[in-house]
Amino acid sequence: MFMHERRSKILDYLNKEQRVTVKELAKRLSVSEATLRTDFSDMEKEGLLKRTHGGAIIGQFDEKQFSFSNREKKNKEEKSLISIKAEKLISANQCILLDASSTALELAKRLKENPKRLTIVTNGIYTALELRDVPEFTVILIGGVIRTGSGSLESTIDAGLLSKINIDLMFTSASGFDFEKGLTDFNVYEVELKKEMVKASSKVIALLDYSKFGKSSLVTFATVDEISTIITDGQLSNEYIQLMEKSDIKLL
Numbered sequence: 001m002f003m004h005e006r007r008s009k010i011l012d013y014l015n016k017e018q019r020v021t022v023k024e025l026a027k028r029l030s031v032s033e034a035t036l037r038t039d040f041s042d043m044e045k046e047g048l049l050k051r052t053h054g055g056a057i058i059g060q061f062d063e064k065q066f067s068f069s070n071r072e073k074k075n076k077e078e079k080s081l082i083s084i085k086a087e088k089l090i091s092a093n094q095c096i097l098l099d100a101s102s103t104a105l106e107l108a109k110r111l112k113e114n115p116k117r118l119t120i121v122t123n124g125i126y127t128a129l130e131l132r133d134v135p136e137f138t139v140i141l142i143g144g145v146i147r148t149g150s151g152s153l154e155s156t157i158d159a160g161l162l163s164k165i166n167i168d169l170m171f172t173s174a175s176g177f178d179f180e181k182g183l184t185d186f187n188v189y190e191v192e193l194k195k196e197m198v199k200a201s202s203k204v205i206a207l208l209d210y211s212k213f214g215k216s217s218l219v220t221f222a223t224v225d226e227i228s229t230i231i232t233d234g235q236l237s238n239e240y241i242q243l244m245e246k247s248d249i250k251l252l
Helices: 003-017 022-029 033-045 061-066 068-073 076-087 102-113 125-131 159-164 188-200 238-246
Strands: 019-021 050-052 055-057 095-098 118-122 137-141 167-172 176-178 182-185 201-207 219-222 229-231
Touching: 003 019, 003 022, 003 033, 003 055, 003 188, 019 022, 022 033, 022 055, 033 050, 033 055, 076 102, 076 201, 076 229, 095 102, 102 118, 102 125, 102 167, 102 201, 118 125, 125 137, 159 188, 167 188, 182 188, 188 201, 188 219
Parallel strands: 095 118, 095 167, 118 137, 167 201, 201 229
Antiparallel strands: 019 055, 050 055, 176 182, 182 219
16 A cells, blocks of 8 residues: 555544544554554644544644645745746636645736636635636636635546546646655645646646745645646755756746
């Protein structure tokens, strides 16, 4: 069993039962207790659970830490600068996809200020509401499940719709990015939908402020070879720049 599959199952158990023990889970998943302790440690850092003596519980702090309102307040200036660059890549009459990230919402606000005829697909509730009254925009909201504290519609219930739409550009953010795992996120359920979004898009453009580089979260939704462009506000190391050149990723 791969790490992300194992950790996804850990979250499933926690969501159903609220708490798990290392011994019990080791038997269920047929893995060592040492492996699970490492999982618990990493997942606690991500805010996905809270370790206890001999196990873990699903903590109330998780929702606050990763709630949309909390994420929207972070690095607002950086997100604004990134959105300025991103807007320049969009041409009239294109079909674009905006994920439910706070950075994509910033891009939506920028598009609203200088509207052009676009079809905009999103799973972001706040993004759809931001764009709903602009006559130049055709907004398609991908349906799913609303999770407490989230600004997104999750699950792949409505993912089949993506196969019927020709998406030119996908704009997405992530919890972390590195060259081993690509774009990663902590929300297992939203990640499954984002994987479908990546498959349906001709180009994937990652909107990443400086805090996202060198970090890895729970599940990968876009590998390095699936990323066309990365837009960032920070200065990257020469090593990162060289790796992007080798991977044919355009850096803005």
